[in-house]
Amino acid sequence: SxxxxxxxxxxxxxxxxxxxxxxxxxxxxxxxxxxxxxxxxxxxxxxxxxxxxxxxxxxxxxxxxxWSPGTFDAEHPVRFLVTSKNDEKKLGSWNFGGYSNSKVDALLPQIQREIDPEKRQAMLDEVATIVRDDVVYVPLHIQPLLWGSKSNIDLTQRADNFLMLRWITVN
Structure with missing residues (x-):
């Protein structure tokens, strides 16, 4: 009401x-x-x-x-999920809600070229704060990773749930 x-x-x-x-x-x-x-x-x-x-x-x-960034870099979801859609620049391609914030759009190229880890992280934190305050997405669920293996199988499982066959050996 x-x-x-x-x-x-x-x-x-x-x-x-x-x-x-x-x-x-x-x-x-x-x-x-x-x-x-x-x-x-x-x-x-x-x-x-x-x-x-x-x-x-x-x-x-x-x-x-x-969403799970294949690059393990926070720039990835910024580029795809919260940057204004721009087909020519291939930005916002998964921003289906049409979110647009000029500050986020301005920060993305700065994040992409910044090599100082602390400065880059500060910009990523700024984007995260904007996105949180604008309630762009509502996080509901974190999917657990479930794996089983036998004692004769040695494997390393990546945190993004991507299976690398070269990291598996069968004894």
Whole structure:
């Protein structure tokens, strides 16, 4: 009511149902929690092969997205998720919510060329504060990494869940 919606409102909530651990169940739980606040989310769960094209086409009101930077560098999600979309410069290509902040856009190229670790980290921290304060994304879930192995297998597992076959030996 305080936000101007005394009767609540409805919107679509789209989620993959075969991409993340319990992705559809997570979205069902989220829809139930939103309903308690008068927000009626109509859940549309689908296989990821259909999900990505729909997400890229901008057909969703609200969506579930996971992100793990392949570079292990905080610049990566800034470039793809929170920089204003610019197809020519290949920026903001996963910024499906259309977020745009001129300060974030100005900081990205500075972050990309800064070699002093402390100065670079200060700029990354500034972007993180802006994104948090603007509530660009709502972090809901950290997917655990689950692995099993036999005693005759020696492996090193990367933190981003990417499996490197060259790091596995079978005795």
């Amino acid at each position: 305080e936000a101007g919606y005394p009767d609540g409102f409805s919107f679509g909530l789209s989620c993959p149902n075969d991409r993340y651990i319990n992705d559809e169940a997570l979205c069902k739980a989220m829809a139930a929690m939103l309903a308690q606040a008068g927000m009626k989310a109509k859940l549309n769960a689908m296989p990821v092969r259909n999900y990505w094209p729909e997400l890229r086409a901008g057909n969703f009101d609200m969506y579930l997205l996971g």
